[in-house]
Every structure is written in structure tokens, then in C-alpha cells.
Amino acid sequence: MRTTITLDDDVVTTIREEMKSGDGKTFKEAVNELIRLGRYFKKDKAAVKRKPFKVKAKNLGVYEHLKHLQPSELLAMLDDEEFLRKAGSEK
Numbered sequence: 001m002r003t004t005i006t007l008d009d010d011v012v013t014t015i016r017e018e019m020k021s022g023d024g025k026t027f028k029e030a031v032n033e034l035i036r037l038g039r040y041f042k043k044d045k046a047a048v049k050r051k052p053f054k055v056k057a058k059n060l061g062v063y064e065h066l067k068h069l070q071p072s073e074l075l076a077m078l079d080d081e082e083f084l085r086k087a088g089s090e091k
Contacts, residue, residue: 014034015027015030015031015034016030018030018033018034
């Protein structure tokens with residue numbers, strides 16, 4: 001059967017990747033194979049309903065000496081500590 005469809009850019013990219021997979025597939029062969037795979041996974045792999053993911057928060061306390069630091073200052077401190085730790089282990 002012959003038909004005309006409009007494919008989204010990401011779909012075309014996927015088809016072209018399938019064509020480059022080394023099997024020498026044509027555009028038509030790649031499209032047909034990917035559609036068949038999609039039908040297989042839809043039919044045989046029904047979605048499993050999962051319990052909602054919940055985050056369990058923990059109070060880590062307050063670090064007064066870090067309270068007013070800007071993120072860049074905190075990163076600089078951590079970098080300095082890492083440098084000193086590595087320099088001490090090289091001795």
C-alpha cells in the first residue's frame with residue numbers, strides 16, 4: 001500500500017539512525033521495521049501501574065557558617081577542600 005504521511009523531525013532522525021545501523025536498509029524498510037517493533041511492544045508489554053514515588057526528606061540541621069554564602073562561594077570552598085585533600089594524599 002502506498003500512502004503519504006508527515007513525520008516529525010525526531011521520528012525521521014530515528015529512521016535515519018536505523019538505516020545507518022549497518023544492515024543497508026532503505027527508508028521504507030526502516031519505517032516498516034520500526035512500526036512493527038512499536039506494535040510488538042504495545043501489544044505484549046502492557047504498562048505496569050506503579051505506586052507513586054515519594055521523597056522522604058530528612059532534616060540535616062543548620063550549618064550557620066554556610067548560611068549566607070552564595071552558591072559560587074560554596075563551590076569555591078569545596079574546590080579548595082578537595083585540592084587540599086588531594087595534595088595531602090600525594091605526599
